[in-house]
Amino acid sequence: MAHNEIETRVLKHSLPSRLFHWCLILGFLPAAITGFILWLKLGNETFINLAMRIHIVGAIIFTSAVIIYTVCCLNLVIAFMRRIFSWDSRDLGWILIGGGYPQKMFLGKKITVPPMGKINSGQKIFGICLLFSGLILMASGWILYAFIPVSPKLFIYWSNRIHLVFGIFMGLFVFVHIFLGIYNWGEFKTMFGNGTQPLDEAKDHNPVWVEHEIEPVQNTKSNTKVLVQ
Amino acid sequence: MRGIREHELNGIIEVNRKACKGCDSCKTFCPTSAITGKYGATHQINSEKCIFCGQCLVNCPFGAPRDTVDSLDNVISRLNDNRATVIAIIAPAVRVAIAEEFGLEPGTLVTEKLYGALKQAGFKVFDNNFSADQTIMEEGSELIAKIRHYMLGESSEHHLGALPQFTSCCPAWIRNVELNYPELIPNLSSAKSPLMMAGAVAKTYGASQIWAVQPETLYVVGVMPCTAKKFEVSRPEFTSAADYWQKQGGTEHYPDVDTVLTTRDLARLFRKLNIDFNKVSEFTDNNNPFAQYSGAGTIFGNTGGVMEAALRTAYFVITGQELAPLELTPIRGLKGIKEATLPLKDVKTGKDITLNIAVVHGIKENLKPIVDQVIAGKSPYHFIEVMNCPGGCINGGGQPINPMGTSWIDKYKAMLPWS
């Protein structure tokens, strides 16, 4: 890391992860929007029916993406789970100052925050919520889709309730997620670009990750860098 | 409106738009495809097609379809009226279901408690099982006359319908025939349902010989496991008792049965009158002739029950001997279409005949093949019992709603809900 760090980049989101993220967008966003239409019964019969079809197509994309990603990239899923479930005193410190975001947003000043890994403490909380809500939402949704006439009524009633509550929760969750993603523009570019991030930006946000979890790319990659520059 | 006559109740089952999630669950239970509304959107019930069986109401996970006919206040005002004699005609299936409304184990048989609670509320009991027995006598005699005429070649003094004979106890089934299979009307037994017989008996024989009151002061309440009964009692032709008395100088007009409460309605009535069903004292009503019934009458509430009861009597009348054993196991149970054959030796002529019978319930799935055979003239059966609801009246649309659901026998769903 001795040479010019501005030009040095690190691959933060691998191609499978970025594809998975795209599938979640294509699956979840239509499903979430139509979900609210279905909940509030907005529009006429044909429109609601269309919303229902889109909702189901979104659910199919979402669920298949989850299943395929879990099977093909089990190590990435495991890494994600290791990260969201590992907590120490730094996380407490981070949460106490809100990750420095309130100070940055409302007071315009940057304060030092405890060093974070690839996922910061706020993202850990979000990650845990995402993991469980997503699974619950998928399970209850498929129960409502396929098992209504063959299941006890109380079971369906609660599936519907749970689907609604977690749907609203996830809808708000995604709203916050999009906001923070755009606020951290560098992160946005990384996820929707080629997955790379300047090393110094990564060092700033994820110092522990940069220190312990990355390694230099072997051989030819530096040539590519020169060519692109 | 098509499908409904003047004075007939309409729109007995309606969907609560707020509760409906558009899940299409009700459509998979509706025998006449009367429910419209696309998947996801709020559903409606088309009253012209609806046979008011209430299966959607019993099976909706969200409790969206509701029974809109509420005559509780009318009944209570009659109970408080000294001039009125209020009769409760209680169906067989009510006695094994109402306990659920008061926290007892499903299926608890509470005949005596029910009598006691009704007595405490001010009703006089007319057990519909009495009329179930009477239905067997009328419907069975009709069947036997048809057998003697068509199978044994005897001449008949009665105007006889066609074989196979269909049972006529189920008002949803009757309305279904009238709406969708009018060519089967000659095959329907002309016998009224037990409830309507009970109403006619109560306001003629009951009024004059048992209770000794003026028939017009009787207020007859059917307590039924059924929402379609609410429609049945509103049929304008059911004024036999008033017609009978008019021939003898009476002037009043009144229906044979004034109103119907479902099992759920009756439970609400008890609560409203502060009758604690669990603590009510039992009452056997031994001196009441209308509380005497046979075992054949009580099984009317089960699928196959009417058939079993009819065969016990038909067997006796034709062969001169009691059927033994009485239990006809092939027509018990929840199989969609049940068949049996019963060999009989006619005691009068010594001829052998074989009676083929079929029992159909849960008509959404099971009716079509049977009916198609009859319409095509290829039915091998002589007598066919049809009950609209899966399992028979015990699972009717007026029964306590079990939160775990009760009636999804042999259900499946197309993989694509909108297909």
Add this chain to the structure above:
Amino acid sequence: MASYDYIEKTVKVSRREFLGVLGVGAAVLWTGAYVATDLIQDRTKYIKMRTASLYRDDFKATVRQSHNNSSLNKMYKSFAGEPLSPLSEELFHTKYIDRTKLGGMS
């Protein structure tokens, strides 16, 4: 082609984690299957309980055939005569209508 100098170290799934994932997956599937069979077996439970109760009512009855209901026979004897008698036909039988022929409000 993306260009980068650093890449995340490959994450290796430990044997323990792999078995854990398999275990959780199997547990979820097994519980689901168990619950499903349980529900399917129970789906007609309440109908069956009510049905059995009515058959019990029949079984314990002293009179088990309609033609042996003495109270009913008394009604016929003192009032309606016999089944299918003219009075029985009048009071206890009915006619049906073809509802496909009903127009608007008639």
